């Protein structure tokens with residue numbers, strides 16, 4: 069999932085990049101209309117996050133040109149608290165949603181995920197591996213027809229692993245995915261949560277295993293029927 073971020077406030081751009089990456093998104097970040105326009109015209113992004121006041125112009129011009137090119141990607145605007153006119157202009161100009169600065173990173177992630185889940189958008193609602201099925205919008209996990217009760221932080225980890233099933237997820241990415249939850253994330257939090265999750269998956273007969281690749285990360289894979 070590749071996201072375009074256009075924001076000229078360096079500090080904010082950095083925070084948003086970090087947040088998106090921890091949410092398992094790839095991000096390209098630009099600070100000017102010119103650079104962003106070039107990127108939008110050449111890369112197929114799954115969604116864009118646009119600031120409006122940019123050093124060389126108006127973020128809404130980017131939106132306008134993208135729509136003129138026939139690009140239907142979801143666009144989220146970042147607007148100032150008093151930017152009512154911007155929001156109205158933006159929504160009329162084809163933006164899908166907006167967020168008022170300052171905002172919580174969790175909310176930005178939730179909005180982006182919601183946009184990506186819309187019909188025709190990139191993010192699948194249903195993730196599956198083995199007998200395991202996860203509905204990411206309802207946060208419901210099933211093994212076959214049986215609903216499994218999984219605590220929120222474990223289900224967050226499970227979602228990240230499921231999104232990259234069969235591929236290695238670095239431990240750090242899993243840790244970052246847990247930031248924003250209430251508790252501190254200490255170095256062994258992920259291991260503790262994964263150990264509980266493994267037990268749950270085994271007991272529930274999910275038909276998947278979370279493999280540890282020492283020093284690298286973790287991988288969720290379907291159990292082979294030998």
Ligand code: CA
Pocket residue numbers: 075076077119120121122
């Ligand atoms: Ca700005």
